[in-house]
Amino acid sequence: MRIADILSATGTGCFVWDNGTGMSTLDATAARLFGLPPEQTTLPLEALRPRIHSFDYTELYNIAALAVTEGTVAEALLRIVAEDGAVVRTLRLRAALADQALEQQDTSDLVLYGLMAETSLATPPGTEEDHPAGLRVELGGPVDASAGQAPAAGDRRRSREEFLMGAGQVLAEAETTADVMRTAAELMAGLPAADFVLFGVRGDRLVPLGYYGMPSSAHRFFQDVPLDSDYPGAVVARTGRALYIGSPDEYRRRFPAAWPAVQPYGRRSWAYLPLAVGGRTIGSWMITYREPAPFAPDERYVLTTVARLLAQALSRVHIQESRRELADSLRRTMRPARATDVPGMSLASRYLPTGSGLQVGGDWYDVIPLPSGRTALVIGDVQGHDVRAAGIMTQLRIALRAYALEGHRPDAVLSRACRFLAELEAEDLLSSTAREEVDNLDDHRFATCLYVETDPATGILDLARAGHPDPLVRMADGTVLSPVVPAGPPLGVDPAADYPTTRLVLGRGDTLLLFTDGLVETGGHDYESGWERLRKALGGLRPDSMEKLADELIHTMHGSPPRHMTGTGLGAWRGGGREDDIALLLLCRGEGARPRRGTVRRNVLTVAQSEPVRVADARHQLRELLYDWADGEQAEGAVLLLSELLANALLHTEGDAVVTVEVAGPPGSRVLRVEVTDSSEELPHRRDPGELAARGRGLLLLEMLADSWGVVPVGRGKTIWFELREDARSPAEPVGASGR
Structure with missing residues (x-):
C-alpha cells in the first residue's frame, strides 16, 4: 500500500509552502480542504490568502520564525473561510522546514513541508467579532484551543503584535551599540526576565557586547569564550538554534563544563537565542530568570522575534560605527598632527565634517613652522565627499608640507603641488584594471588651496592662491577688508600653471581669516550672498578670544555646530549634518580678538x-x-x-x-x-x-x-x-x- 493512499484514506493532505518563489503546491486532498477542486495544483501564495483567516495567515510566519530558530516541528490550527468570511472548517496543520531552509536560517527563502487534516475541534466563540482567537501555536506539543481562552488569546495576540511592532520601530532608530542595549533593556522591562547579556562573534571567540540588569561584579561570570566551547551561548552561535534551559538541573546535565562558571550567579532558567542576519549568525543573546520559566510558545515567539530585531539593529549599527571609526581616522589626518604656536600671534582653527558615516570631505588645514623662522598656513579642499577625496587630501597635504619645509616660496610650493596632484591622478587612472574603476576615476579630481607664509615679527604675509576663496582681514577697529589675491587654477588641473605671490601686511590687532567654501555656501545661500553674510559676521562679532571668535563665526553662519574638532582632539558626535565640510583658520597679530574702536x-x-x-x-x-x-x-x-x-x-x-x-x-x-x-x-x-x-x-x-x-x-x-x-x-x- 502506498503512503499516498493511506494519507488520502485518512483525509490528510500534503503541501509545500515556498516563500522564495511565492508559490504553494497542494495535493488533491489539501486542495479539497482549501475549497479548491480535488486535484493536485500549484498556485501563488496570494491566491490562498483569501481562503485563510487573516489572523491565522499572519501566524504562519510566526511558525516559520520559531522553526528557523529552533529547528522543530510547528503545529497549529488554521481556519478556512468562505467568501463571506464565515469559517467553513478548521484544519490541524503540522509543518517542518526543508533542509535548505534550515541551512539558510532566513524566512525570506523559507520552504515548508506540511500535513493538514480537518479537526472536529469547535471554532472558538467570538472569533469573527472583535476578539478573534486566531490559532494557537505549539512546538512539539498539543494544540489548546478551548473556548474559554479564546477572547484572552486574541487580546494577547494584539498586545504581542503591538509590542513587537514598537520594538521594531525603536530599534530601527538606534545609531550605536549603546542605543541597542538601552532599547533592549527597555523592551525586557515588560518581560519576566531578570537580566541579559548580548554576545558578538569576533573571530574565533564569543565576546560580550553589553550587560543589562546585573551588577558589574557578576560580569566575570559571562566573559568571552572560544566559539568552539561547550558554553550554551557559543553552541547557539555555531548552530543558529535557540536553547531554552528550564532549571539548574537541566543546565548541569546538558552543559556540565559550563555549569561551574554560571552556578555562582544563582539563576534558575536561561534562554539563549541566535542573533542572525541574512543567514549569518553574528552573536547570541543570553536571558536569565530568577525563577523557573516554562518558556510557553508565545514567550518563545516574542523572544525569537526580538532576537531577530536585535540582530538586524546590531548589524546595522556595527556597519555605521565601523564607517564612523574609519571616517574619524581619516578626519584626524585633515588636521595638524600637533598644535602649533605662532610667536607673537594668536591662532585658532576648526574643522567640521559634512555628516556622518563615510561622507568624508577633502577639506583640510595645516600650520607649518618653516626653517626660516616664518610660519606657513595652508587651507584647501579636494573635490568630492568620499574616502577617495580624503585619501587624495592626505597625500596632497603631506606633499605640501614637504615642499614648504624645503624652503620654497609660496608660488613654488603650489606649482610643485599642482604637478604632484596631476601626476597622482594620472597614475591612479593608469593603474586601474577594472572598467568600472576607470569610469569612476575618469572624473579628474582637483583641489583648491590657499598658502600663506607669515613673518610674525613684521606681520608680512606672502600669499599664493589656487582657485580657493579669497581671505578676509578684520582690522583692529573691526573694519573688514577682502584683499584680492590673484589666483592660478585649482591644483591638478594644469601641471604647468603659475601661481603669483601677493604680499599683504597684517597690522597690530588685525585678524586674518582663511576658510573653505562650506562656511559661506549653506542654507540656500549662494557664494556671493554667503560671502556678504560672512563679512558682516566677522565685522560685527565682539568675542574676547580667538577660540570664541571661531565658534561664533560657525554659529552665525550655520547655527550650533553638531561636531567640531580643534587642535589635535576630536569632538564628540552629536548628530546632524551639513551640505559641505568646513575648515577655517584665524590668525591675529597680537593676543586679543576684540576690536578696538579708535585705533588706526x-x-x-x-x-x-x-x-x-x-x-x-x-x-x-x-x-x-x-x-x-x-x-x-x-x-x-x-x-x-x-x-x-x-x-x-x-x-x-x-x-x-x-x-x-x-x-x-x-x-x-x-x-x-x-x-x-x-x-x-x-x-x-x-x-x-x-x-x-x-x-x-x-x-x-x-x-x-x-x-x-x-x-x-x-x-x-x-x-x-x-x-x-x-x-x-x-x-x-x-x-x-x-x-x-
Whole structure:
C-alpha cells in the first residue's frame, strides 16, 4: 500500500509552502480542504490568502520564525473561510522546514513541508467579532484551543503584535551599540526576565557586547569564550538554534563544563537565542530568570522575534560605527598632527565634517613652522565627499608640507603641488584594471588651496592662491577688508600653471581669516550672498578670544555646530549634518580678538609692473577702508587720487609701487593718509595741459581734492602722499614740495 493512499484514506493532505518563489503546491486532498477542486495544483501564495483567516495567515510566519530558530516541528490550527468570511472548517496543520531552509536560517527563502487534516475541534466563540482567537501555536506539543481562552488569546495576540511592532520601530532608530542595549533593556522591562547579556562573534571567540540588569561584579561570570566551547551561548552561535534551559538541573546535565562558571550567579532558567542576519549568525543573546520559566510558545515567539530585531539593529549599527571609526581616522589626518604656536600671534582653527558615516570631505588645514623662522598656513579642499577625496587630501597635504619645509616660496610650493596632484591622478587612472574603476576615476579630481607664509615679527604675509576663496582681514577697529589675491587654477588641473605671490601686511590687532567654501555656501545661500553674510559676521562679532571668535563665526553662519574638532582632539558626535565640510583658520597679530574702536586703520598693498590690473584692487580696498566715511563724495575723491598716483607710478617708473593707507582719529574728525612709493628718484612737475591733452592733470587733481599733499624722497625712490580730513570745511594749502 502506498503512503499516498493511506494519507488520502485518512483525509490528510500534503503541501509545500515556498516563500522564495511565492508559490504553494497542494495535493488533491489539501486542495479539497482549501475549497479548491480535488486535484493536485500549484498556485501563488496570494491566491490562498483569501481562503485563510487573516489572523491565522499572519501566524504562519510566526511558525516559520520559531522553526528557523529552533529547528522543530510547528503545529497549529488554521481556519478556512468562505467568501463571506464565515469559517467553513478548521484544519490541524503540522509543518517542518526543508533542509535548505534550515541551512539558510532566513524566512525570506523559507520552504515548508506540511500535513493538514480537518479537526472536529469547535471554532472558538467570538472569533469573527472583535476578539478573534486566531490559532494557537505549539512546538512539539498539543494544540489548546478551548473556548474559554479564546477572547484572552486574541487580546494577547494584539498586545504581542503591538509590542513587537514598537520594538521594531525603536530599534530601527538606534545609531550605536549603546542605543541597542538601552532599547533592549527597555523592551525586557515588560518581560519576566531578570537580566541579559548580548554576545558578538569576533573571530574565533564569543565576546560580550553589553550587560543589562546585573551588577558589574557578576560580569566575570559571562566573559568571552572560544566559539568552539561547550558554553550554551557559543553552541547557539555555531548552530543558529535557540536553547531554552528550564532549571539548574537541566543546565548541569546538558552543559556540565559550563555549569561551574554560571552556578555562582544563582539563576534558575536561561534562554539563549541566535542573533542572525541574512543567514549569518553574528552573536547570541543570553536571558536569565530568577525563577523557573516554562518558556510557553508565545514567550518563545516574542523572544525569537526580538532576537531577530536585535540582530538586524546590531548589524546595522556595527556597519555605521565601523564607517564612523574609519571616517574619524581619516578626519584626524585633515588636521595638524600637533598644535602649533605662532610667536607673537594668536591662532585658532576648526574643522567640521559634512555628516556622518563615510561622507568624508577633502577639506583640510595645516600650520607649518618653516626653517626660516616664518610660519606657513595652508587651507584647501579636494573635490568630492568620499574616502577617495580624503585619501587624495592626505597625500596632497603631506606633499605640501614637504615642499614648504624645503624652503620654497609660496608660488613654488603650489606649482610643485599642482604637478604632484596631476601626476597622482594620472597614475591612479593608469593603474586601474577594472572598467568600472576607470569610469569612476575618469572624473579628474582637483583641489583648491590657499598658502600663506607669515613673518610674525613684521606681520608680512606672502600669499599664493589656487582657485580657493579669497581671505578676509578684520582690522583692529573691526573694519573688514577682502584683499584680492590673484589666483592660478585649482591644483591638478594644469601641471604647468603659475601661481603669483601677493604680499599683504597684517597690522597690530588685525585678524586674518582663511576658510573653505562650506562656511559661506549653506542654507540656500549662494557664494556671493554667503560671502556678504560672512563679512558682516566677522565685522560685527565682539568675542574676547580667538577660540570664541571661531565658534561664533560657525554659529552665525550655520547655527550650533553638531561636531567640531580643534587642535589635535576630536569632538564628540552629536548628530546632524551639513551640505559641505568646513575648515577655517584665524590668525591675529597680537593676543586679543576684540576690536578696538579708535585705533588706526592701516593697509599696505604692492602693485607690480606686471600686474596693472591690481590698480582696481587698490581702489576696491580703499573703498572698504572708507566704508563709514562721513562724506561719500570725499571718499570717492580719495579713490580717484589713488588711482591717478598709481597709474603715474607704473607709467613713469620701471619698478613696483607700494600703497600705504592709514585712517586715524575718532569718527567724524578722522584723517586719511595715502602714500604711493615707487623706485624712481624723479620728482613730479606741475604742468599746464591743454584742453585736448590726455596727461598732466595729476598734480592739479591733488591740489583740487586733497587737503594736503607732498613728495618725500626715500632711499632710491620717492613717496607721494596726500591727506583728507573728514568733514573738512576748507582745503588746506599744499605742503612739502609744493608741486615740484
